[in-house]
Amino acid sequence: MIEIHNIHKAFGDKKVLDGVSGVFETGKTNLLLGASGTGKSVLLKCIVGLIKPDLGSVTFDGTYFTNNKLDIRQEIRRKIGMLFQGSALFDSMTVEENVEFPLRMLTEMSKEERRERVDFCLRRVGLEGANKKMSSEISGGMKKRVGIARAIAPNCTYLFCDEPNSGLDPQTALKIDELIKEITEEYNITTIIVTHDMNSVIEIGDKIFFLYEGKKLWEGNRDEIMDTDIKELNDFIFANRLMRDAKKVEEEEREEEREEEERRHESENHTPASPEEAVETQEEPPIRKPEGPAATTQPGNHKA
């Protein structure tokens, strides 16, 4: 579990982060959502200590990180896997050497074990056979995937991904999303993903933090996000037509269902049946609910 408390960061007189707090839970994919330039990458770097926040603190599983002794910070960092927005592959190395690098530096694995692990990780990101290519020779999307392979190669406890699926085709993007979610659940690690991709939100958003102009405006899960009444968030989510249509369809379905329910109620009220039947119809809605399309949004409605 990673807790951040009241993180502030300004570059010169440009305020980028303005008091962000939150708890990122273990075994869940935590998403940092927000428009371009709102400070998502800066927040991620503040969490791992690459940028020193002006104010605020970060704790990793209860261990204070931000201004702690270097040894302790180093200790925690060795458990971190991170994908950078620009991939940050070592350009003097091949794909394979890049993925092997953290294994060589951080683990006691033998050469044979390392090679197996590298092949395994490259297979997971769909890059088998690209081992010997230089990292300057591969495409942007491939770099992203090598970056992910490098981040997950040593079994990390904390995984940070800055836009893991930007620049990837929808199919590969989905595969990467699923891979990250799978790893997170399988090894019970704490994952924070920076994204502005609504597909990721819907696919893997266990917990979503919405950043807006350096502040956390909203947090919740993927079911709740469709039903908020925060204007900035709604503008963000429903910026594209697909999402607007999806919302419309959902609303229509919900409307239809409600009308149907009302009609049924009315008809039942008009012709009161035998006592047994009345009991049955009363029980009907709770049984029916999970089948309806609106069912998934039900918990969100309650909390909102």
Next chain:
Amino acid sequence: MLQSFGKYLLFMQSLFTRKESTRILFGRTIDEAILIGINSILIVAIVSTFIGAVTCVQVAYNLDNAFIPRSTIGFMVREMTILELAPTITSIVLAGKVGSSIAGGLGTMQITEQVDALEVMGINSASYLVLPKVVAAILVFPMLVILAMFLSILGGYLAGTLSGELTPQEYITGIRDQFIPYNIVFALIKSVVFAFLISSISSFTGYHTSGGALEVGAASTAAVTNSVIAILIGDFVLAYVLL
């Protein structure tokens, strides 16, 4: 200026705190040494041969006097190249070659977040990246300077004998005249000091690059300029203290 110097000292200190395992640093040092050696051997060879040749021709031109034995030309070539030209000119050439490549490489790594990637793994990036470069330079520069001494004397020999200024016998007599072994030691001390100055200053400049490709270019240029100035100051100080 003073502030940069303070930052430079702190940077040098950071190279020696929390080092990676010796095994890893040793491997990196060997890699860097090979890189520096292979990349610079040709330019050093060309430059030093010509320096020797030019020195010989110019000394011969200035010593056009019947009372001075011709072997003095060989003597002068040896004194000038071993003591000053071979170590200093070689180092200035290497400042251009090695310094700019160190600063450019580190600068690129910095702006493409490769340095951050190392840091996030819990690796002391300064020590991991820079220490092997400094050690490798200190190992390789003296070898290059020895090569430069040899080739500049050879260059002088070729220029002198081929132009007919003096006979091979006179040249050899000249370069064996009043030989002071300490001069070689002094030249090697100089090469070690220059190696340290070039590699550390260029690393410092490259490592602290921020911004984009433009800044990487600027860092390379600054690295070379600062290294050359440092070499010349160092040259003066060493001559004053050790001679």
